[in-house]
Amino acid sequence: MPKPEILDPQGKAVLGALPRLGFTGVSSVRQGKRFELTFDEEITPEVLAQVEKMAETFLANTVIENFTVRVEQ
Amino acid sequence: MPKPEILDPQGKAVLGALPRLGFTGVSSVRQGKRFELTFDEEITPEVLAQVEKMAETFLANTVIENFTVRVEQ
Numbered sequence: 025m026p027k028p029e030i031l032d033p034q035g036k037a038v039l040g041a042l043p044r045l046g047f048t049g050v051s052s053v054r055q056g057k058r059f060e061l062t063f064d065e066e067i068t069p070e071v072l073a074q075v076e077k078m079a080e081t082f083l084a085n086t087v088i089e090n091f092t093v094r095v096e097q
Numbered sequence: 098m099p100k101p102e103i104l105d106p107q108g109k110a111v112l113g114a115l116p117r118l119g120f121t122g123v124s125s126v127r128q129g130k131r132f133e134l135t136f137d138e139e140i141t142p143e144v145l146a147q148v149e150k151m152a153e154t155f156l157a158n159t160v161i162e163n164f165t166v167r168v169e170q
Binding site for chain 1: 098108111114115118120122123124125126127128129130131132133134135136137138144147150151154155156
């Protein structure tokens with residue numbers, strides 16, 4: 025996701041459109057990217073560390089983006 | 098996320114680049130979008146239903162994309 029201090033024009037556009045479409049109560053919208061990686065092997069702490077490194081060096085632009093890694097079954 | 102039957106060239110490009118960067122074991126990569134919506138009010142089932150409707154009618158292109166809604170504190 026874009027860092028809080030980074031402008032997010034797409035999120036702002038969505039936020040502006042919501043009331044016109046009848047949706048209220050949303051105070052902020054941020055748009056970012058999501059990657060789903062599938063592994064054949066089991067997700068060990070080593071694999072997870074590798075994914076963190078992937079995200080940090082390659083999938084996310086850490087100058088402007090934060091990232092979180094989550095395991096789903 | 099793009100539906101399984103939809104081509105995902107960005108995901109494919111990432112998958113192809115990973116071994117060149119020294120990352121192994123990944124069998125599939127899919128790239129999609131993520132929206133973070135902030136509400137001032139409490140997330141009641143009604144609010145959640147509204148968010149589902151937002152996602153279905155506006156945030157996701159349900160012809161080519163699946164979506165999931167998750168509440169985070």
